[in-house]
Amino acid sequence: MPGLRPLTLVAALLLAGSATAQLVPEELVVESLPEKLPPHWVWVNDVAFFNMSDGRAYLIDADTGRFMGMVSGGYSHLKLGIDRRGDRFVVPGTYYSRGTRGERTDVLTFYATKNLEPGSEIILPPKKYSGLPFVGTSNLTDDGRFMIIYNFTPEQSVTVADLERKALVGEFETPGCALIYPVGPRRFMMQCGDGSMQLANLTADGRVTLGGVSKPLWDLDNPATERAVRISESRWMFFTFDSDVIVVDGSGDQPKVVEKWSLVGPKPDGWRLGGLQPSAYHAATGTLYAVMHQGGRETRKDPGQQVWVFDVRTRKKIRQIDLASPATSIAVSEDAKPLLYAAQFGVPSLHVYDALNGQKLRSIDQLGQTLTYIQPAPVGQ
Amino acid sequence: MPGLRPLTLVAALLLAGSATAQLVPEELVVESLPEKLPPHWVWVNDVAFFNMSDGRAYLIDADTGRFMGMVSGGYSHLKLGIDRRGDRFVVPGTYYSRGTRGERTDVLTFYATKNLEPGSEIILPPKKYSGLPFVGTSNLTDDGRFMIIYNFTPEQSVTVADLERKALVGEFETPGCALIYPVGPRRFMMQCGDGSMQLANLTADGRVTLGGVSKPLWDLDNPATERAVRISESRWMFFTFDSDVIVVDGSGDQPKVVEKWSLVGPKPDGWRLGGLQPSAYHAATGTLYAVMHQGGRETRKDPGQQVWVFDVRTRKKIRQIDLASPATSIAVSEDAKPLLYAAQFGVPSLHVYDALNGQKLRSIDQLGQTLTYIQPAPVGQ
């Protein structure tokens, strides 16, 4: 057990008596991590917008504020594909043979949580979406078997990779539709340019076949954005420019709007949802967290300093959290004592709040340059 | 002349009369630059220490403060190898097949000043020195024919590339000696671990043969650093930890100390040379510029806010420039109306001073993250 040698030495030292103690030679070792992500650990994506070929994600223990490790993601990497068991994940990244030019290689890299070492790779078609990472730009199927990645070249398609066989399944065209919103073990929805949504199914071996398409689900003058949040196996909550809520269910023959309400009510007084990852959902309690600010439509990506907390069953605002500093991204841990995570693009800090009472617990500073997507540990599987 | 199309349109617009003018469609074009670097243009290296795979160098017109363009340099690229004619340069860089891991490729990339487009490449042995770029970590021969690069693996060697044939000449071992200080058309000196210096000669086709070696030229308790400055074809000025000046000539059978004096005199009062590129030499006037601060030996890399100006013939301090902000790197333009350039590692600004009267002329801000080596345009050839 070479890793314990320092402990043994320390014990010997204690026996010798500290008054005459001299420091003893140490052995340099590499840290290891738990097999699975603990509930209050969280991954934070840094696209390094000023130095994009050096994208990375940071792993934080939000209970202690400790920085636990990182992965390098390449140019414009997307969010991590974290298996629901929390023991492994894949990173979709792009590399160039000469850093910022030359031959492009898109690749999915496997990592184990316990050691964060890059493992196997699946080479992808060099078409991966490049831009800010959103919830729908790539997603695992719920069982972790397939990774589905949105491509934009500007032809739109999706790439499917089989994580069990560690092989590419293929690239599949989409009919003018974008992004991936899983709504079942082998099914996902896409958003289309005319405001409709498209269903797609995966065969047992991961090939994509198109399913039903809805009529336009929102007014193109006040459309739903791509900054959505999943609220059940088959349902996603979308938000329009004017902070209307549109819940779409994908379990039927075609995507269907099952709920429509407003975060800001009939008298919004300028209040608006805003940010890059502006909402979070705590499934166990049916609670929605939404980053709010006051401003016109053109501010819909701007940071907010209030988090409005809604009971999604009653559609009522039940609490409000006043953040210590503005946020463009929030997330909530999945456990029964949830933490609220908040970050602002361009500010290298992750802030941790008690999600139930809104109290600020701590900040983790010196986190890169441009934080985007926050991914809490999966819990309960 | 497609590049002139906007001008033609503007002319048409003027004829139409501005009162009723409507903006006209434009054509997107790519900027070009002069064939040769004007005397007051300057390259500034940014190793991007927080995101090192995205190293770059910025080209600044110091007369206007305009940012003229940039080149990407890869991981831990060294200073540019700028041909004395100012019309072309090579960039020694390192790339990994997976950004921060995978297969390493060291490569010399050719650029023309007029378009800053990456051109031909010479693949190098993957052994290039990685660390802060200093004056001696790579150098062109004075005629621009050969590029000589210091390797450290930790075995020490040099790589020679033939820029005329656009081919690698080879890798050549050095006897425990480091860095490259050219002292003639086909000759350079190296600093060795025991304080001696080693001569090396290049054959007509660029192969390295070792020449004479000196006895130790400085006390290892107060050694000359690698932050040196060239003061003639065959002479380099080195500075010790305690700011002694040691001028070494490499024109003879072995390197020889030809001058020894002190920047700080018999009563230094704590004054010390400091920084990463702490001195600059203006050849036409025989003037030395040295960044000075007060502190112990352990501060020899720290920034200074005073530039002491010496006449190297009389060894007298003739002026002092009080910088507006501290500097770790300085350089002086080579022309008859010299500008003093100053930057501090970790501060994204290049400051421009009149080198003759010390007046601050302008600052160029938002320049990356960690500026290191400053390279003024070559003048007069």
Next chain:
Amino acid sequence: MNRLDRIAERLARQAARGISRRGLLARLGGLAAAASVPALPVARAQAQTPKQQPGEKGDPSSCDYWRYCAIDGFLCSCCGGSVSTCPPGTEPSPITWVGTCRNPVDGKDYVISYNDCCGKAACGRCICNRNEGDTPIYQPQGANDLNWCLGTQSGVVYNCSTAVVLGAAS
């Protein structure tokens, strides 16, 4: 407080300016506009080519400049290019997103093409994000969250963004 707070402050200030000074301009008609975006020809300019037309005013290196109403990125005007030129050694993206901005000099709306310049790393200067009338990424023709370098030979590496007048919007 941390090292990038100033960026955030600048972003916030810029956003605040955008809110206070500008009304929301009419959004482009989606796909129709996309169809009108030309694959731009690429030529060479001398650095001294005039970069503004006579019928406009303002500082093209400021995020407030009228053409930037739906831009997101580093201004080429600060990066060795201009509103209508890419920095030396970069490659313009032939396709891109467009916005509609009102020229305060003549009070008219113009369609602006925000072509990215590509093939060198991020310029890092004059970051500017304004979102007047931009669209979600599933309507890419007006979406500024996408990296539009995708259509270039040199790949998707993004250096800076231009703001080229395509024509009057009316």
Next chain:
Amino acid sequence: MNRLDRIAERLARQAARGISRRGLLARLGGLAAAASVPALPVARAQAQTPKQQPGEKGDPSSCDYWRYCAIDGFLCSCCGGSVSTCPPGTEPSPITWVGTCRNPVDGKDYVISYNDCCGKAACGRCICNRNEGDTPIYQPQGANDLNWCLGTQSGVVYNCSTAVVLGAAS
């Protein structure tokens, strides 16, 4: 004022602290010391392994910590490692530079090995540059301006620096 000014301020503060609080420790005897640097064996640690010995005090995530007298880089203690452990997924450099630092608890000088941890990009946290007794790069055994990741399988990419006690200097 610009976005990285704060880094510079921090660097300057750290440098100032180094000047005021510490005398210049005796420099190592060059090549002899280099010969004594072992090729360190690599093993696995649990994150809760004690990271300090009983005979020392101070905060290993602070640049002021006694072991860091000749360090240059990001402190592994802030990066998922510690003074004697590399962050998960990184590879320790088997060779490196050494310094001699005085432990304020026992007043003794110790040889400290500043092994780099490699194979992931720069951690970017707790940057720390102190230069008590370091050497020019042509005397590499004591030189902190070199990237010591060169000896690893994963290549030269630098993540952070440790400060491992090799033994008493006397």
